[in-house]
Amino acid sequence: MRERKGRPGPVAVIGLGAMGLPMALALLRGGFVVRGYDLRADARAAFAADGGIVVDSVRTAAAGAAVLxxxxxxxxxxxxxxxxxxxxxxxxxxxxxxxxxxCPPTAVQAVAGRVLATGRGFVDAPVSGGTAGATAATLTVMAAGAPDDVDSVRPLLETIGKRIFVVGSAPGQGAVVKAVNQLLCGAHIAVAAEGLALARRLGVDGQMILDVMGGSAAASWMLNDRGPRMLQEHPVVSSAVDIFVKDLAIVLQAGRDSRTALPMAALAHQLFLAASGRGIGAEDDSQVIRCLEALNGA
Structure with missing residues (x-):
């Protein structure tokens, strides 16, 4: 049994991409000793430039690390x-x-089983908030695992996130909560795009729609956040179309594994998949509106 004794020892971070790099840097700012590894040389260089310890393999990163x-x-x-x-x-x-x-809940359970069988701990803690939340260290964290293990990593979680939820004691439960989060986010973006596409088709100004709906019962966080970017031709990328291609596929897999019908998730996934197929997978996810406009001949 692991006891919580304040701040854990060295932390190894594997994956220094759009989310992993700012999360690793937040841990550095929080006073942790952080070793980082990524397959890409430019990601390793970026981490080293900000004071991180870069290593040449995952083995080296993990050696002596209290948390991987x-x-x-x-x-x-x-x-x-x-x-x-x-x-x-x-x-x-x-x-x-x-x-x-x-990751899919069943896949998390399988990985956790391999780790726990060795006597080591495992915490399933997917995050939400995108690159902006990772950079600002304001992520929402959905953690699940044995209470002692969650307590041990809590100082890390509180360093990278603002809202920390312990959603269960079994690995995979965090993944379930994240899947529900992504289902709602993806569907909200898709339906907001559909509404704005309808308004444009009927000659009503999109900004007017956002002004009216943004403070009404029809409002959602996604409408107010993504809606303005749907009116731009090439907005700054906050979260790419391909993120929802991947994450909604995870949602659908969770539905298949549990024999749960998810028709709204399936439709939203098809729209994001179509957007990616049009060659805009790396663009902001708000641009799923282009598929709806193309569907209507715009």
């Missing part, structure tokens, strides 16, 4: 890092794996 934080692409990459690349066996016997990436 994985902000990787998917569950398959997490499993590869831990098992095929040897990070798990390089960790101390009482180390904790902290998975912050968005």
């Amino acid at each position: 934080m994985l902000m990787v692409v998917d569950a398959a990459q997490a499993e590869s890092v831990l098992l095929a690349e040897g990070a798990l066996e390089s960790m101390p016997a009482d180390g904790i794996v902290l998975l912050t990436a968005t």
Whole structure:
């Protein structure tokens, strides 16, 4: 049993991408000793430029690390890092794996089982808030795991996030909450785009729609955040279309695994998939509106 004894020891961060890099830097600012690794040389260089300790392999990163934080692409990459690349066996016997990436619940359970079988800890803690939240260290964290393990990593979570929720004691429950979050976010973006596309088709100014709806019962956080960008041709990318292609696929997998019908998620996924197929997968997710306009001949 791991006891919480204040700030944990060295932290290894695997994955220094759009989310992982600012999260690792937030830990640095918070006074943690942080070793980072990423496959991309430019990501490693960016981390080193801000004072991070860059290593040459996941094994080296994990050696001696009290916490191994994985902000990787998917569950398959997490499993590869831990098992095929040897990070798990390089960790101390009482180390904790902290998975912050968005993954299917069943996949998280499988990875957690492999980690827990070695006697090490595992906390499933996906995050929400995008690159802006990661940069500002205001992420929402949905943590699940054994209470002692969650307590041990709480100082890290409170450093990278503003809203920390312990959503369960079993790994995979954090992934469930994140899946529900992404279902709602994706559907809200899609339906906001549909509403603005209808207004434009009928000759009503989109900004007028946002002014009226933004303070009415029809308002949502996504309408007020993404709506203005839907009116721009090439807005600054806050979260890419392809993020929702991936995350809504995870939602649908959770539905398949649990035999739960998710018709709204399926439709939203098809719209984001179509946007990606049009070659705009790297553009802001608000640009899913282009698919609706194309569908209507615009």
